[in-house]
Amino acid sequence: MGVLGAGLAGSRAFAGSDNSSQAAPQASPDAPPKIKEYRTLGRTGFQVSDISCGFIMDEGVIRAAYESGMNYFDTAEEYPGHHRVLAKVIKYMDRKKVFITTKLEATKGETKAGFLKRARKALEELQAEYVDCLMMHCPEKAATLKDEGFHAAMAELKAEGRVRHVGVSQHGTFWFRDPEETMEKILLAAADDGRFDVFLMAYNFLKRDNAERVLEACGKKRIGVALMKTAPIAIYYNLKSRIEALEKDKKEVDPLYADGLKRYKEKYDAAQEFIQAHDLKNPEQIRDAAIRFVLGHPGVHTACCQTQTYDALNGVVRLSGTKLTVADNAKLEAYREGCGSLYCRHACGVCEPSCPQGVPVNTILRYQHYFAAQRREKEAMGFYANIPGVRADACRDCGAPCEAACPYGVPVQGMLLVAHDTLSMP
Ligand code: SF4
Ligand code: SF4
Numbered sequence: 434m435g436v437l438g439a440g441l442a443g444s445r446a447f448a449g450s451d452n453s454s455q456a457a458p459q460a461s462p463d464a465p466p467k468i469k470e471y472r473t474l475g476r477t478g479f480q481v482s483d484i485s486c487g488f489i490m491d492e493g494v495i496r497a498a499y500e501s502g503m504n505y506f507d508t509a510e511e512y513p514g515h516h517r518v519l520a521k522v523i524k525y526m527d528r529k530k531v532f533i534t535t536k537l538e539a540t541k542g543e544t545k546a547g548f549l550k551r552a553r554k555a556l557e558e559l560q561a562e563y564v565d566c567l568m569m570h571c572p573e574k575a576a577t578l579k580d581e582g583f584h585a586a587m588a589e590l591k592a593e594g595r596v597r598h599v600g601v602s603q604h605g606t607f608w609f610r611d612p613e614e615t616m617e618k619i620l621l622a623a624a625d626d627g628r629f630d631v632f633l634m635a636y637n638f639l640k641r642d643n644a645e646r647v648l649e650a651c652g653k654k655r656i657g658v659a660l661m662k663t664a665p666i667a668i669y670y671n672l673k674s675r676i677e678a679l680e681k682d683k684k685e686v687d688p689l690y691a692d693g694l695k696r697y698k699e700k701y702d703a704a705q706e707f708i709q710a711h712d713l714k715n716p717e718q719i720r721d722a723a724i725r726f727v728l729g730h731p732g733v734h735t736a737c738c739q740t741q742t743y744d745a746l747n748g749v750v751r752l753s754g755t756k757l758t759v760a761d762n763a764k765l766e767a768y769r770e771g772c773g774s775l776y777c778r779h780a781c782g783v784c785e786p787s788c789p790q791g792v793p794v795n796t797i798l799r800y801q802h803y804f805a806a807q808r809r810e811k812e813a814m815g816f817y818a819n820i821p822g823v824r825a826d827a828c829r830d831c832g833a834p835c836e837a838a839c840p841y842g843v844p845v846q847g848m849l850l851v852a853h854d855t856l857s858m859p
């Protein structure tokens with residue numbers, strides 16, 4: 434058993450451990466599933482549903498999430514139109530029983546007045562008197578956590594009762610970021626800073642090493658922990674259709690382009706064989722196991738899900754209060770062994786310094802994840818179009834030194850070429 438394998442097995446000990454959870458009443462068998470477990474969100478003291486609501490654009494699905502018992506709703510200034518969609522549901526909510534978070538970026542040297550203006554606009558769009566947590570959205574480096582304008586604005590908003598807690602979100606590097614400024618470094622600095630009560634961070638069964646120390650620090654300082662990117666598997670299944678489309682088109686491609694795709698295809702085919710051989714055909718089973726895995730960690734309070742349909746929502750609500758099983762662990766280990774190389778780890782970026790062109794590998798493959806796994810197609814394409822520097826078309830004429838630099842065996846060039854093809858579709 435490898436290191437991760439040992440960790441997965443060890444994680445069974447997490448399941449059911451005490452993290453101040455409370456049981457909720459059971460629903461009748463015919464009713465839509467209900468949230469069954471609430472956990473204390475660190476020093477906020479709020480009892481948060483173990484499964485919670487991320488960036489969902491359908492008002493009806495958000496309302497169904499609320500009616501299921503979910504009570505943590507995440508949004509951001511950067512999510513186009515999302516404040517206004519969420520506002521339509523907030524007006525139906527028992528406001529004291531829900532925890533609303535939004536986020537502001539702090540990367541542009543904003544003044545206190547600027548932050549105040551943006552925060553008030555967010556509150557107006559949400560039609561909310563207050564938000565339970567206002568997060569600094571993915572600061573690009575640890576030093577940004579000390580932004581005086583941000584903290585002065587938060588202090589004023591807290592005094593006015595319009596912000597209850599301050600938090601921070603983080604999911605990985607950007608192309609402009611110093612590779613030393615990792616998620617781990619930034620969030621450990623945020624834990625030390627003491628002003629951030631809640632973290633929203635990336636953590637999953639394929640990418641644990643950069644988060645375990647953060648979760649430990651959060652436990653010691655009683656910081657609330659919400660997770661994103663908890664089930665990094667849908668991209669594998671969704672990329673299938675893109676590969677098939679590329680093959681169907683039979684476009685004439687230059688040899689380097691073809692080689693990159695070939696290496697990707699080889700890994701993809703091997704993974705597919707593995708899936709057939711190990712009875713992993715149902716992606717929902719892997720997703721369920723992946724979510725149970727993160728919820729089995731005693732330092733995790735809620736897993737934020739971006740379910741865009743009622744069926745998908747019900748699928749994750751059913752996981753509330755359930756525990757990771759031996760069979761789940763076996764599936765996750767098998768998936769990691771057979772398909773793990775097709776996942777560019779969130780919050781990574783290890784290979785980026787090896788790229789002579791400066792391609793923002795992790796960022797582009799995150800946008801691909803938004804497109805393929807989260808069904809945020811239009812938004813992902815917009816993000817990709819707005820990358821100011823080199824994009825993945827640069828990978829065509831390259832010997833791909835990034836692939837040797839990736840410790841996870843990701844066929845980077847092929848995945849980037851597929852991402853370019855997907856994210857640039859007319
Ligand atoms: S390709 Fe590999 S090294 Fe590069 S960012 Fe992704 S997981 Fe990290
Ligand atoms: S294939 Fe070449 S250009 Fe593309 S990310 Fe890798 S090293 Fe950079």
